Amino acid sequence: MQTNLKHFLVAFIFVLSCFCNAQGNRNEFVVVIDPGHGGRDSGTPGTKRYRTTEKDIALDVSLALGKLIQDNLPQVKVIYTRDKDVFPTLNARAIKANKANADLFISIHCNAQPKGKGTAYGSETYVLGLHKNATNLEVAKRENSVIFLEKDHEETYKDFDINDSESLIGLMLMQEDYLDQSIELAAYIENEFQTTAKRKSRGVKQAGFWVLSQTYMPSVLVELGFLTHKKEEDYLNSNKGKSIMTKALFNAVQKYIEMHFKLVNKAAILEKKQDEDDTVTQDIYPEITFKVQIAASSKRISTKSYNFKGLKEISRDKKGNIYKYYYGKTSDYSKIKTQLKHAKSKGYDECFIVAYKNAKRIPLNEALKSTSN
Ligand SMILES: [Zn+2]
Known part of the structure; x- marks a missing residue:
């Protein structure tokens, strides 16, 4: 047995x-x-x-x-x-x-x-x-x-x-x-x-x-x-x-x-470079930042605006096998609220605000407590 x-x-x-x-x-x-x-x-x-x-x-x-x-x-x-x-x-x-x-x-x-x-x-x-x-x-x-x-x-x-x-x-x-x-x-x-x-x-x-x-x-x-x-x-x-x-x-x-998909020829190099770029941008975040999460998918989609109903300023990260896609990036909470409305008007009904502290995802209420917004 x-x-x-x-x-x-x-x-x-x-x-x-x-x-x-x-x-x-x-x-x-x-x-x-x-x-x-x-x-x-x-x-x-x-x-x-x-x-x-x-x-x-x-x-x-x-x-x-x-x-x-x-x-x-x-x-x-x-x-x-x-x-x-x-x-x-x-x-x-x-x-x-x-x-x-x-x-x-x-x-x-x-x-x-x-x-x-x-x-x-x-x-x-x-x-x-x-x-x-x-x-x-x-x-x-x-x-x-x-x-x-x-x-x-x-x-x-x-x-x-x-x-x-x-x-x-x-x-x-x-x-x-x-x-x-x-x-x-x-x-x-x-x-x-x-x-x-x-x-x-x-x-x-x-x-x-x-x-x-x-x-x-x-x-x-x-x-x-x-x-x-x-x-x-x-x-x-x-x-x-x-x-x-x-x-x-x-x-x-x-x-x-x-x-x-930038995978035709040298794809691996491109992918690696992209990941490095992501890390670099994360390092220079101000202490608290906000983004609007608009989508999550097992597919890696280019962050071009035509893939996201015309929204610009799209970023992406990867957790496990899932890519998450975000719109906007700011330390200004009122600005991110405007961007949330804009994303919803484009059809992302289920989108929501996420917060980061030193590039680490933290609960939104915790972020709001530690900002003056
Ligand atoms: Zn036929």
């Missing part, structure tokens, strides 16, 4: 330390690439002049994108939701990305127009949201309709009505936190399609894609172009076209990573 307990404890501690390591080791940026469709779900067949369909082009571009990332950005880990011609469910794709605690989710598709409805062409990149027009809704419906090919879809998707995007609102809350970053990546992608690939961009759009609603990270769905448009279908079936579109996607992903 004693020995059993000991074995149990050893195993428990081992599992715990693995868990802690996994959580603490965020020097790695994880990108999940999701090639749309696959297996018995061919996606759009386009003009039917090719034997290949949407699923093949999506897979080719996805694998090439993953390879470019791995060859050029060694600290980025790439995970595919499928790397061959198989059919993972939409649900399985989202679960895989969430389990990997990924930092980005990129779903890759090709577009189609219903027969006789004109000859649209060009790329579109979607983020999750309520569609602004009927065309966006049609794209989302077409991409969501793969759920009907899944077994047990009534059970898995029981709260979701494909014809009613309002039914997605409840599910959308999960993506809400990441919407700004998703839009940012989508904008880089469409910009790259226009400049690097010299293609027509139809812009960044919003619609209710089920797969995007289930991921806990910035997520986009890319429509490379219309396979129902002959010239575009030719382009996307050509090796040249695919490699140019891949390069454009890579540039956009690289730019996003550079903006948000």
